[in-house]
Amino acid sequence: MVTLLYFASLRETLGCSREQVALPPGSPTVSMLIDRLRDRDPKWSDAFGPGKRFRVAVNQDMADLSTPLKPGDEIAFFPPVTGG
Amino acid sequence: MTLPLGRGTSRQPITIRVQTEDFDAGRELEALTGGRRDVGAVASFIGLVRDLNDGREIRTMMLEHYPGMTEKALTGICREAHARWNILETLVIHRVGALAPGDRIVLVGVSGGHRGEAFQACEFIMDYLKTRAPFWKKESTPQGEKWVDARDSDDAAAGRWKG
Numbered sequence: 001m002v003t004l005l006y007f008a009s010l011r012e013t014l015g016c017s018r019e020q021v022a023l024p025p026g027s028p029t030v031s032m033l034i035d036r037l038r039d040r041d042p043k044w045s046d047a048f049g050p051g052k053r054f055r056v057a058v059n060q061d062m063a064d065l066s067t068p069l070k071p072g073d074e075i076a077f078f079p080p081v082t083g084g
Numbered sequence: 085m086t087l088p089l090g091r092g093t094s095r096q097p098i099t100i101r102v103q104t105e106d107f108d109a110g111r112e113l114e115a116l117t118g119g120r121r122d123v124g125a126v127a128s129f130i131g132l133v134r135d136l137n138d139g140r141e142i143r144t145m146m147l148e149h150y151p152g153m154t155e156k157a158l159t160g161i162c163r164e165a166h167a168r169w170n171i172l173e174t175l176v177i178h179r180v181g182a183l184a185p186g187d188r189i190v191l192v193g194v195s196g197g198h199r200g201e202a203f204q205a206c207e208f209i210m211d212y213l214k215t216r217a218p219f220w221k222k223e224s225t226p227q228g229e230k231w232v233d234a235r236d237s238d239d240a241a242a243g244r245w246k247g
Binding site for chain 2: 005007008009053057060061062076078079080081082083084
């Protein structure tokens with residue numbers, strides 16, 4: 001299992017701030033996890049669909065679609081940042 | 085979050101605070117240099133909430149962050165500044181929660197021996213904070229609430245420090 005976190009507009013769009021999910025089998029990556037989430041629910045399919053801008057962090061470090069995942073990871077999805 | 089400076093001194097080279105409360109910039113900058121005799125320059129930046137954003141009247145600005153990662157990202161940005169420039173100490177205080185026009189949002193302070201490196205490091209920290217530290221702003225206007233979009237100009241500003 002891994003923990004997924006959603007922040008800001010993405011959290012509001014999905015109506016979810018935190019969930020636990022099983023990793024895809026094999027050698028899972030962020031991209032494979034997103035494919036599985038999109039297959040699961042139309043809201044996720046839309047939020048992570050073509051042209052949508054989002055960022056991903058794995059264990060609190062910025063990551064990308066090819067970043068490998070392992071059980072216990074904390075994976076966060078959020079829109080481009082706007083602090084300062 | 086503070087990190088040890090090492091070599092037998094108790095001073096911390098990097099200070100990071102994410103907080104809801106306001107800060108006293110004068111006092112914070114004084115603490116940055118207090119007790120040191122090797123500081124020749126302090127560069128600082130203060131960001132505030134504007135009353136207008138792209139023509140919209142701002143009533144309140146809600147700032148959200150990712151507890152844990154935000155502090156980690158800010159520490160990493162300051163570490164990179166220390167690696168790039170010969171500076172002494174860095175300070176970042178960033179507020180979260182509900183803010184109003186005129187409120188302070190962020191303070192960056194950099195102390196060093198000379199002004200050139202302190203100025204550059206301060207600008208670098210701010211440019212990287214804008215594009216890499218997980219904070220998000222949601223503005224409340226008479227027309228309703230809206231998440232603030234990231235600006236391409238911020239990516240361009242951060243991009244000039246590459247290479």
